[in-house]
Amino acid sequence: MEPIRKDEIDAQECGSVTPKSKPCPRPKPGEAAGGCSFDGAQITLLPIMDAAHLVHGPIACAGNSWESRGTLTSGPSLSQYGFATDLNDTDIIFGGEKKLRDSINYIAERFAPPAIFVYATCVTALIGEDMDAVCKEAAERLAIPVIPVNSPGFVGSKNLGNRLAGEALLQYVIGTGEPEREIPLGVNLIGEYNIAGEMWDIEKLMNSAGITLMSRITGDARYKEITWAHRAKVNMVVCSRALLGLAKEMESRYNIPYFEGSFYGAKETTYSLRQMAFLMNDREMERRVDRLTEREESRLIQDLRPYRKLLKGKKAVLYTGGVKSWSIISALKELGVQVVGVGTNKSTEDDVRRIADRVGDDTEYIPEGGASRIIKTVRERKADIMIAGGRNMYVAMKEQIPFIDINQERHKAYAGYEGLLRLAKELTYSLANPIWKLAASPAPWDKEDPYDH
């Protein structure tokens, strides 16, 4: 196997394909947080719901992680099955390729999936399993795509894994199929994983504007639709630095223009829809989008009114990665919430620039992970609420800080106009919950006053 194109990766910034000066930082032993590249690859590919996803390695990589993501499906659920070759001592010594081959056969025969993604893990990469060859042979024999995903955990971060998954799609999937029937060509959404059903909200908006959603890459996707992604007229990269490379490569290979955007906040949503119509080069569509966004925005303003009143002037600390760090700021601003601290550890220079455009001068940048650092900012800036990923949720609870979960395990959809309203509601509910007062007051016997009759 030639799994890890390490030199190539090192020369580039983690995630994006454009070479940048800052090399991929090495995770620091003793203070590293965050998942591995295998995790990242699964985040990107597991939302292909009808495919089988087989993890090649000892049990824990799959055993400790399957069914842990908030990505939703509207139909098939094979991707929610946890498949693993579950290598044992002997397999490690004599090699697991036979087990891998048998596993692929077994899955193909029993579940008849449209495709099988096979993931390398640290151990199988280390012992030099030739996954590519096994997959190639199996694909030919079984006549279904069997796609090796060479993103074992120890090559790097989650972001890098997202990107390697994107490369697997480019190399093995995109361009291998054609739409079944004549459909009006449209837009691909890249990097939107249908967490908590956000894809569905976006899809609804696109439908209302008469924009065809060609391929979902990969939220609630079916394998087939990704094979014809090269027929799209526009690519939108949704909140994903890591998959930018995919869009760039599709531009040069298939001449598909792309843009980066987000659906967090009304402004970003409107911009994204307009940009789609503009790049589609369709006047009629542009007019439809204008009508739709005007209607949605004015309705939203009405609906938001009571919440804005309660949220005005509230302060938040935002701790999330990459594109979301700035797109969520826009959303919060529209609700009147001030961002007093923002995490930048997973952001690129470009992200930081965009954050700077959106926040005030006195906003604190939190460059490095570590929950203690976030809490310090919350305390010093007297923030009312913390907005971060699930891993920090109970950190906030122990410190009795109101919290909103914004990452991939979350259960609430915040994209689009409806999403912003939902965010406003969640913020309000969280801040208004009686628990904060109750938890902050001591037990009656711990209060000073002695009991007198």
Added chain:
Amino acid sequence: MTINKRKKPTSVNPIKIGQSLGAVLAMQGCYRAMPIVHGSQGCSAFSKALLTRHFREPIAVQTSALQEMDVIFDANRNLEEALNTVLSKHRPDIIGIIGTELTDVAGVDYQSMLKSYKRERNMRGGLAFSVTLPDFRGSLESGFSSTVEAMIDEMIQQVGPRGSRNVNTRQITLLPGSFLTPGDVMELKEIISAFGFEVIAVPDISTSLSGHLLTGFSPLTRGGVPLDSMLQSLQSGLTIAIGGSMERPARRLHNALGTPYKVFQGAMGLKAADELLHFLHQISGESVPLRYCWQRENLLDSMLDAHFQFAGMSTLIALEPDHLYSVSQWLEELGVEQKALITSYETPVVVEMEREIWIGDLDDAEFLGKGADLWIGNSHGISGAERIDAAFMPAGFPVWNELGAYMSTSVGYRGAMEWTNKAGNLLMQREARHRESSIRHR
């Protein structure tokens, strides 16, 4: 009696959890501790995420963050860096180095490295140990018990030979198995101390993962048994181990210090509770406290009330070995058919069970348990239970579809009653659903 395995090349919907997660869990029961997973960052991140999801608590864990080239060239350089960082930033009392499949396959010798590290820095006053837990062996349960064993070993080494002991016969060391919830550990401690004993649980997740706001957030563990109590536990007059997997650490204490031990393989159900209380009664000479006599009555009565509900019902159990044994003993008392028993790996406890045991995954559970009325297992079983139309009772690890699962109690009379009622209620609700749909389809 018989151990079976269905022939298939792939694990489909695994119940096996990596050993290293068991180690991280064990260390959460020690105060101011920090487990360092010697592997790539993903391994510790997954453990942390999964434990957080189950316990709804922050979890203390760090990693040596190996990358490809580190594994090949010098993995211990990373470990040293991790140790330096953790020691200088957090000053933990207890550090556990958890070797993974990666360090195992690469043949990294971190044991000697740790020894010389301790010598060079003249590390005193804390406890630092290592344990080797590749994921291609065992499961959560073995990772947990091996870690407790390694911790005990290190303590014994620190305090030296048995001559210097000052045995306290009123003090009992409790070694709770990995399947016990913080609620269970609390209940066991209460039961034992009700007979006039002082009890030190090693580890003690009842004071760390039970949920409390006494301290704010800390990167180290926020509760659990403190190191001085752990060292003091070496003076105990007796060890009580709950779960067969905890026999090895108990035996360790016996071999090194001469501490007698008693293993209770099962912890659930009337008989198991009787055995435990009878034993405590005998060794203490104290009569059984009234509240347990009452609880025994309550349990028997609730079993009578529930037995109508259990008539003709069948269950499938998919749990870790010790837990499977306990649950199976309890179900026996309810007279429920045990249609399929699936566990993650083979241990002496399951080998000796007088039943057919399957080593497998949740796909096997679905296949073998078809027609069962009740599915008992971790939350990964939700969709499988749905597919075979069984009521689903979350148990084991991980459980994410129920609030407070980590506080649910299964041990003692009270625990048996809680579980009996819970299982009965689930069956009752299912029956009502079936009735409803049959009326609708008439």
